[in-house]
Amino acid sequence: MSEPVVVPTSAGVDERRAYGRALRDEVPLEAHAEVGPTEDRPDPVALLVAQDETRQQELVPIRHGRMRVTPFTFYRGAAAVMASDLSRSATTGVRVQLCGDAHLSNFGVFNGPDRRLLFDLNDFDETVPGSFDWDLKRLAASVAIAGRNNDLTAKQIRSATRRSVRGYREWLTRASEASPLDLNYFRIDVESLAEREKLHKRSRKATAKATRKDSLRALKKLTEVVDGRRRIVSNPPVIMRVDELLAGNEREQTKEFFERYAATLPPKQRAVIERYRFVDMAHKIVGVGSVGTRCLIVLLESDRGDPLFMQFKEATQSVLEPYAGASEFKQAGERVVRGQQFMQSAGDILLGWARHSGKGERTIDFYFRQLWDGKGSAEVEQMGPKRLKSYAWHCGGALALAHARTGDATVIRGYLGDDKTSDHVFAEFAEQYADLNESDYAAHETAIASGRIDATSGV
Numbered sequence: 001m002s003e004p005v006v007v008p009t010s011a012g013v014d015e016r017r018a019y020g021r022a023l024r025d026e027v028p029l030e031a032h033a034e035v036g037p038t039e040d041r042p043d044p045v046a047l048l049v050a051q052d053e054t055r056q057q058e059l060v061p062i063r064h065g066r067m068r069v070t071p072f073t074f075y076r077g078a079a080a081v082m083a084s085d086l087s088r089s090a091t092t093g094v095r096v097q098l099c100g101d102a103h104l105s106n107f108g109v110f111n112g113p114d115r116r117l118l119f120d121l122n123d124f125d126e127t128v129p130g131s132f133d134w135d136l137k138r139l140a141a142s143v144a145i146a147g148r149n150n151d152l153t154a155k156q157i158r159s160a161t162r163r164s165v166r167g168y169r170e171w172l173t174r175a176s177e178a179s180p181l182d183l184n185y186f187r188i189d190v191e192s193l194a195e196r197e198k199l200h201k202r203s204r205k206a207t208a209k210a211t212r213k214d215s216l217r218a219l220k221k222l223t224e225v226v227d228g229r230r231r232i233v234s235n236p237p238v239i240m241r242v243d244e245l246l247a248g249n250e251r252e253q254t255k256e257f258f259e260r261y262a263a264t265l266p267p268k269q270r271a272v273i274e275r276y277r278f279v280d281m282a283h284k285i286v287g288v289g290s291v292g293t294r295c296l297i298v299l300l301e302s303d304r305g306d307p308l309f310m311q312f313k314e315a316t317q318s319v320l321e322p323y324a325g326a327s328e329f330k331q332a333g334e335r336v337v338r339g340q341q342f343m344q345s346a347g348d349i350l351l352g353w354a355r356h357s358g359k360g361e362r363t364i365d366f367y368f369r370q371l372w373d374g375k376g377s378a379e380v381e382q383m384g385p386k387r388l389k390s391y392a393w394h395c396g397g398a399l400a401l402a403h404a405r406t407g408d409a410t411v412i413r414g415y416l417g418d419d420k421t422s423d424h425v426f427a428e429f430a431e432q433y434a435d436l437n438e439s440d441y442a443a444h445e446t447a448i449a450s451g452r453i454d455a456t457s458g459v
Helices: 013-025 029-033 044-052 060-067 071-077 079-086 132-149 154-176 180-185 190-197 201-211 215-222 250-262 267-273 332-343 385-406 409-416 421-450
Strands: 095-098 107-111 117-121 128-131 223-226 229-232 239-241 276-284 295-302 307-315 352-357 363-370
Touching (some): 029 421, 044 079, 060 071, 079 421, 095 332, 117 190, 154 409, 215 295, 229 239, 332 352, 332 363
Antiparallel strands (some): 276 295, 295 307, 307 363
C-alpha cells in the first residue's frame, strides 16, 4: 500500500481540494480501472483455506457450502481474496476508517438510539484505517457481481455500478461542505428516504419487517418454556444450546466473561445492561464469510421479565491488516467496535467487547451487540435494474458519509472530481473484478470437486 497522504492541518478548503486534484499526477484516476497484475497472484483457494485453520472445523464445510451457491455469495465470503488483490492495485493513500467489506449485503437498516430506522453500513468485522478507494472498489465490484447474478444486461449493470460511485461522490460533496459538527448529525433516515424515493414495495416490506424485529419477537421465535424455565430452542447445526456444548463450570465462566463485556460500556449503558440477568445462551451460525468463527446469542431478562437478546461474535485480525497495517487496538473486538462507532451515523448503544480465555483453549476476542434491534437488509439477489440502481446509489452515499466522518472529504472530492470520470473508471474496475471473481468461483468449485475443500450445502 502507498504511504498515507498527509495534508497540513492548517490547509484551507481550497488548498485541500487542490491537493486532492494534484494527487492525480501521482495516481491517475484511470489507474483505478485495472485490477492489478494477475501473473503471480496468490492462489485464492489457498487464501480461503488459510482462514479455515483457526475456525471451528465442524462448521468450515458449511462456510464453503454457503459460498458456492453463486458467484455473489462467493464474493461475500472472499474478502480475504480481494484484500490481497487491492494491495496489488492502484491506491491513493488518502486514509479513512475502512469498513473493509463494503459489499451491497453489508448495508441495511437498524434502529438508532431514538428508535428511528437508519440506513447505513452494518458489518465491521474487517474495519481498519486505510485508503478510501479500497472500500469504493469493494462496493462497485459487488454491484457488478450482483447484477450478473440477477441476469441484468451489461448496460444495466454498468449503469447501476456507475450509480454507486455517483452516490458516493454526491454525498461526499455534501459532507465536504458541512461543518464537522453538522456532519456528525448527517444520516440517511429511512422514513424520509421512503418519502423521497417512493421505495419499491419489496423495500417497504423489508423496512416494515425490520421495525418488528426486536427482543420480544426474538423471544417468540427462538425460545420455549421447559419445566417453567425459558430456554433457547436448538436447531442443529444452525443453533446449538450451550448446555449441549459446554460442561462443568464453563457456563459460569461465560457469565463472568459477559460481565467483562459490561465493563467496557460507558456508565449509562452499563447501568442498563446491569438491570438484566443471564438466562440462556446458544451458538448460532450467521452470514457467509463469518461461518466457522464463534458466534453466540445470549438471552437476558429484567426483573420484570423483559427480554433482551445479545449476540457476541468472534473478532479476528482484519483481512486488510497484512496490507494496510496493524490496528492500533490490540483487542480485535475493540477494533471492530471502535470502527463501527467511528463510521456509523448512530448505532447500537450496547456495543462492547471482551476477551475469553477458556480452559485449554486459545484466547479469543469477541464483540457484543444487540441481536435484533430493528435490523433488516435488502434482498439483493431479487433486485431488478431500477431497484439495484437506486439501492447502489444509497449504499454509495452511506459509504461516503462514513468516510467523511473519519477522513478528509475535501481531499477525496478533489481527487475524484465533480464530473463522471471516476464513475466510469470504478465501473470498469468492477467489471474486470467481476470476471476475476467468476474465475475464483470456478477454482473454488474445482477444489470442492477434487476433495481439497469439504462443502456442506443447504445449511
